[in-house]
Amino acid sequence: MGLLALAACSHQAQQPSLTPEQVRAKVARLLPPSASQRQAWAADIQAAFQAQALEPSTQNLCSVIAVIEQESNFQADPQVPGLGGIARAEIDRRAARLHVPGFLVDAALAIKSPTGKSYAQRIASVRSERELSDVFDDFIGIVPLGGQLFGTLNPVHTAGPMQVSVAFAERNARGYPYTMQGTVRREVFSRRGGVYFGTAHLLGYPVHYPEPLYRFADFNAGHYASRNAAFQAALNRLVKARLALDGDLIDYGSLSAGQTELAVRSLGKRLDMSDSAIRNALDKGEQLDFENTRVYQRVFELADQVAGKPLPRAILPGITLESPKITRHLTTAWFARRVDERRARCVARD
Known part of the structure; x- marks a missing residue:
């Protein structure tokens, strides 16, 4: 079933024709050969589909699998080379934009954290976005006026294996099927949370698109x-x-x-x-x-x-991707085509 036919029903309650065990087996079969912890990924994907009443068709499952593969290559907490330096530069940029003096940022980050290291030292040594977000949450909660002065400076706005927006997850946390271990932000960094909210963002709204590329x-x-x-x-x-x-x-x-x-x-x-x-x-x-x-x-x-003819009702947006983590010219069209290629390879594995 293609996403055109799915468009009218992906957001509505469905009674899947496959049992949860059959869906998990199907997902495990569709995962790319390089994916590790296959049963765990299969369980989280199946649970996300069941909780959101989405049809576990090959096209739907492969769409989610393709995004995970593109965004994290099936690493729940992917490492980002040079993240510490990227994060500090982004913090300084955000502070300047909000007219927070640089000396105030330096003084706050020089405070010793509960680990014995300063927050600046901890930020410099982080290897993943989850580590960085944990440092920042700690910093905001402990440093005097941390929340008021630095609450908006956390550079991590997309997270987890599908790189879904934390703000989107916070707006759509109702119905989350798991007991949260802390904040919604922390859940997004987990495999189960990242898959759940990423699936919701990808498939949880109706469209009339002729092909998955536009999703x-x-x-x-x-x-x-x-x-x-x-x-x-x-x-x-x-x-x-x-x-x-x-x-x-x-x-x-x-x-x-x-x-x-x-x-x-x-x-x-x-x-x-x-x-x-x-x-x-x-x-x-x-x-x-x-x-x-x-x-x-x-x-x-x-x-x-x-x-003199019907014009297309969907085209790829002309957007250049901007992020402190991106070091080359990339566009939304590039992203969509890369994911669609992965989706096609996934479908071929069925």
């Missing part, structure tokens, strides 16, 4: 980024401005209209819509229901007429 792009760029990028490409055929195909329909960080919203407003008379009605429609850009709005339907209707 992988959304996993990297945000839900519905591929659909919204196609909408922006359609807009580019109707307006003089050339919009970035980033999937962001409104500027959530500002009260003023962003470039995509301004482009749609310029078509207000042709759409027969007011600015407020346009804004209300674009506000649904992170929902499936955006496709039912007049803005979405009329823009594509007009763009199809200009093109």
Whole structure:
């Protein structure tokens, strides 16, 4: 079963045709030959699917397996070369952006931690994001004013074997099937938590995509980024401005209209819509229901007429990946294609 057929049902309760034991056996068979602890990975993947009532089809299972392989090569807590230096540089950048004086950061990190080492020394020696996050949680909890002054400086925002957003996990922790050992953040770093929340982020929302490739792009760029990028490409055929195909329909960080919203407003008379009605429609850009709005339907209707053919309703967003850990030019399209290649190889193992 492809993800197009799955789109309407992946977020709804399903009665799997396979028993949990059969699903675990299937996952173990689909895992790449290089994966170790196969039974443990199979158990966590099966549990995530069962808890979220997702269909354990080959395509679904292989989609999750492909993301894990791409992001961590089946290491629950992957090591990052040079992470200590990367982390300290990122802390300093964030502090400068928030106008926290450098001498204050240095003085706080020079404080001796419960291990006997200073926090600066511990950060310099970390090898994995989990170690770094543990140091930071310790630091924030113990250092005077640590939470108030440095609570936003933790450089770890994606974590675990699927590199899922900690913020996403915190928003979607309801229904988590395990007893938490501490915070949601700590659970994301575990194999079971990383798989659970990563699976939710990848498959736990409905789409009308023609192939899995676009879910992988959304996993990297945000839900519905591929659909919204196609909408922006359609807009580019109707307006003089050339919009970035980033999937962001409104500027959530500002009260003023962003470039995509301004482009749609310029078509207000042709759409027969007011600015407020346009804004209300674009506000649904992170929902499936955006496709039912007049803005979405009329823009594509007009763009199809200009093109003389139906335009694609999903394209890969044009986003360059930015992270302190990334040292070369990578894009969302690159990520999506790499994961899709892994998915195809997984399917072939069935």
